[in-house]
Amino acid sequence: MQRLQTDTISDAVPDSALLVAVANGDAAATRVLIARLAPRLLAHASRVLNDRAEAEDVVQETLVRLWKIAPEWRQGEAKVSTWCFRVLVNLCTDRLRARKPAVDIDAIAEPAADLQSVVEKMTYVARRDALSAALNTLPDRQRQAVVLRHLEERSNPDIAEIMDIGVEAVESLVARGKRALGAALRGKRAELGYEDDQ
Amino acid sequence: MKMTNDTKDDLALEALFDSARADDPSLTPNFLARLEADADAAIAAQTIPAPGTAANPGFWSRFATALFPVSGLAAATLAGVWIGFQVPSTDFASALALGDTEDFDVSAFLPAVALSGFSDEGIDG
Incomplete structure (x- = not known):
């Protein structure tokens, strides 16, 4: 069988076509899919779980499931990346539920106490840590929706498919999540360099 | 104009x-490996012969083997021997059988018309 060469596979080749090649035993196609999917999956899992090792585990599990489903993949039913995010989001949810009970939205009306210690100076790292800490105060599904919408920049219909909910529910989760993040970070705008003499 | 808290x-x-x-996290070489x-293991698992192939015979293949537990060539040989023993006897076959050769001479295999021209009476006059 003719094998695809990793360095000659065009960006125009869709993920679904690569998955067909995977089902036919083409290892080069797996390399391209890993290069395309793994960074985005890892970014999402890292932000949601806030734990690099756990994030790597769920990405690994997601891709193992993708290779297994390859022979039965039905063209045109779903985008490969959407399918992967759906698996990943569920795996992240399982991990978060195993850690602790979900946080009530009312519990984050005020900035979290540990946010004070996280944000110590107006630096790039401080901003990243502040956002990470604030995201961690959100209930699981709000956190996943906000990360998918504003960090992965996925469309609301896409997020709806990933999270298996309606588009209106996505809009609601994202809006509530952003309000909660804003409230959590409000007292820190000056420290983060976003203060407000406009 | 003063901005609202929400806008800020x-x-x-x-x-x-x-x-x-x-600031997306990057894939470390270890993680990539x-x-x-995993991908290579999955590819290797997919190359295990599917049901019905020679290395993994399917139901009908195993059924046929149970009924005829010999190879095709051996089966054809045995079938030929069996047919040879089961064909009904003919005169020719009887002639070849041991103990019956005295009932025939060579004239039995020659045409009757041609023999008449070479009879003893014809030659002598």
Whole structure:
């Protein structure tokens, strides 16, 4: 069988076509899919779980499931990346539920106490840590929706498919999540360099 | 014009989101190697012969083997021997049988018309 060469596979080749090649035993196609999917999956899992090792585990599990489903993949039913995010989001949810009970939205009306210690100076790292800490105060599904919408920049219909909910529910989760993040970070705008003499 | 808290929140959040998007975690060589090893293992698992192939015979193939537990060539040979023993006897076959050769001479295999021209009476006059 003719094998695809990793360095000659065009960006125009869709993920679904690569998955067909995977089902036919083409290892080069797996390399391209890993290069395309793994960074985005890892970014999402890292932000949601806030734990690099756990994030790597769920990405690994997601891709193992993708290779297994390859022979039965039905063209045109779903985008490969959407399918992967759906698996990943569920795996992240399982991990978060195993850690602790979900946080009530009312519990984050005020900035979290540990946010004070996280944000110590107006630096790039401080901003990243502040956002990470604030995201961690959100209930699981709000956190996943906000990360998918504003960090992965996925469309609301896409997020709806990933999270298996309606588009209106996505809009609601994202809006509530952003309000909660804003409230959590409000007292820190000056420290983060976003203060407000406009 | 004074901005509302919500507007300030949105601006600060957008700036934080921009920073975070630029700070995607990278794949470490170790992690990449794990992902590639998984993929290779999955590819190897997919190359295990499917049901019905020679290395993994399907139901009908196993059924036929149970009924005829010999190879095709051996089966054809045995079938030929069996047919040879089961064909009904003929005179020719009887002639070849041991103990019956005295009932025939060579004239039995020659045409009767041609023999008449070479009879003893014809030659002598």
